[in-house]
Amino acid sequence: MEYAIVKEENRHQERDDGLLFTYEEIWVRHFHFLASRGYQLRPRYNPDWVPSWRLKPVKYGSGKNEDAIPAWPKVVDAICLTNGQRVMLKHVELSSEELSIMTYVNTPAALEDSRNHCVRLMDVILLPACETHALVVTPLLxxxxxxxxxxxxxxxxxxxxxxxxxxxxxxxxxxxxxxxxxxxxxxxxxxxxxxxxxxxxxxxxxxxxxxxxxxxxxxxxxxxxxxxxxxxxxxxxxxxxxxxxxxxxxxxxxxxxxxxxxxxxxxxxxxxxxxxxxxxxxxxxxxxxxxxxxxxxxxxxxxxxxxxxxxxxxxxxxxxxxxxxxxxxxxxxxxxxxxxxxxxxxxxxxxxxxxxxxxx
Structure with missing residues (x-):
């Protein structure tokens, strides 16, 4: 599956313009791929996104532009299409121990321990044509x-x-x-x-x-x-x-x-x-x-x-x-x-x- 293209007019240009920061562009590129894996991102990350304040005469920053709220670096929210659950996706480096440790604390034996209050790992998504990173899916907390x-x-x-x-x-x-x-x-x-x-x-x-x-x-x-x-x-x-x-x-x-x-x-x-x-x-x-x-x-x-x-x-x-x-x-x-x-x-x-x- 090919990467989606980020519209030039949707890239962040100046302070408080509500547009996409560079670190968010990964979610636009993987929007359709993630949908095929069962995870729907917010409209902000749809490659065809048109900011709502361009469609209606509402000034950005009025508190009525949900699609102007950015994600944080490396993480984004989504909806699981199979059950409607809200989840978080995180971009993790395979060279770190993050994925292996998350996997370990979510093994059946580890989950039986009542002291285990580590976040639950719902899914791991390997990115196409990428050998350095993967996505981990956890519940929205x-x-x-x-x-x-x-x-x-x-x-x-x-x-x-x-x-x-x-x-x-x-x-x-x-x-x-x-x-x-x-x-x-x-x-x-x-x-x-x-x-x-x-x-x-x-x-x-x-x-x-x-x-x-x-x-x-x-x-x-x-x-x-x-x-x-x-x-x-x-x-x-x-x-x-x-x-x-x-x-x-x-x-x-x-x-x-x-x-x-x-x-x-x-x-x-x-x-x-x-x-x-x-x-x-x-x-x-x-x-x-x-x-x-x-x-x-x-x-x-x-x-x-x-x-x-x-x-x-x-x-x-x-x-x-x-x-x-x-x-x-x-x-x-x-x-x-x-x-x-x-x-x-x-x-x-x-x-x-x-x-x-x-x-x-």
Whole structure:
């Protein structure tokens, strides 16, 4: 099957013109091929696309141009034509370990492990006439931090799952190397009943931000339990042993790990622990202190200790978070937490409680 051609007039020319960025052109070229494999991309990537704002006198940027919302580099959303499920496609390098690790954590044996909260691999697509890259297909998930946490139990839930996942990976000699905020997702189907736009998490599927198409969501507690997932294994490594493992390089969203270095080898396992602990500390720090959060915080502080030899191992952190969370009983998990922001005064909290407003 031949590549489709990108129209010259649809290529990005100037700032905020809503047209195709260079990194998006791959999806136009493979539009028909992916349809033949059962995956329908958005109209933006149809080779015959005519931007909607050229057809109607609506100014681009008015919030009514869904086809102006770009994908991110290497990833795009699609609809599975066999069942209508929304999915994500990612362009991965075959020279990396990303595909092999994703395949490994999705084997039947690995999926039987309750600690395995890695993103599910639905399909692998080999690209025509390409020996360097492939596409991996995963379910469409939601950015876990795009909606606020409102109860202690919600933070308990995510804390347990991500630390369990870290323990699972390390138990299989896998280091993620970027176990950070934007690589933790949640199944958002129940949280956002009307759906969301894959590349605008606070917009409905049509991408509009006007009053006629409002983005609506509900509390995690009222729709739980929720499944959180780890994504993006682009920097990940599967090592032969836990003993004597040394790597170099500064990887990931969080470069504050004290021992990471371009030249001095370090143990990557404590780096993963630091990443998760530091992420959790930031979660807890966004809310006004309370006794239950302080207990969770103590675990995260031990994970993010500056001295790697003083940190918990993933297994120790998993045991400790389970121990701490058992002490946070039913009623404490139902305790309301509020962002550490002066706007959340008594009257504002009252309006939130009775459902008059639902702030993000």
């Amino acid at each position: 939601y950015e876990h931090s795009a909606l606020p946490f409102r109860y202690v139990g919600e933070l308990v839930e995510i804390s347990i799952q991500i630390i369990e996942c870290l323990d699972f990976l390390h138990d299989h000699n896998i280091v993620h190397r970027d176990f950070c905020k934007f690589n933790v997702m949640v199944d958002g189907e129940r949280l956002i009943p009307g759906g969301w736009h894959p590349f605008d998490p606070r917009a409905p599927p049509d991408g509009r931000h006007d009053k006629l198409s409002r983005f609506k969501w509900v509390d995690r507690r009222s729709t739980g339990p929720h499944a959180y997932y780890l994504i993006d294994f682009g920097y990940s490594k599967r090592l032969e042993s836990r003993d004597g493992a040394l790597l170099t390089g500064i990887y990931g969203q969080d470069d504050s790990v004290p021992e990471m270095s371009l030249t001095v080898p370090y143990d990557p396992y404590p780096v993963d622990v630091y990443h998760v602990g530091n992420m959790l500390l930031k979660f807890y720090g966004e809310y006004r202190p309370c006794g239950s959060l302080e207990r969770l915080k103590e675990v995260a502080q031990k994970m993010a200790h500056k001295d790697p030899s003083s940190r918990y191992t993933a297994q120790e952190a998993s045991k400790e978070i389970h121990r701490v969370c058992r002490k946070i009983g039913y009623f404490r998990r139902r305790q309301r937490i509020w962002p550490d922001d002066p706007i959340f005064d008594t009257f504002f909290r009252f309006l939130v409680r009775i459902g008059v407003i639902n702030p993000l």
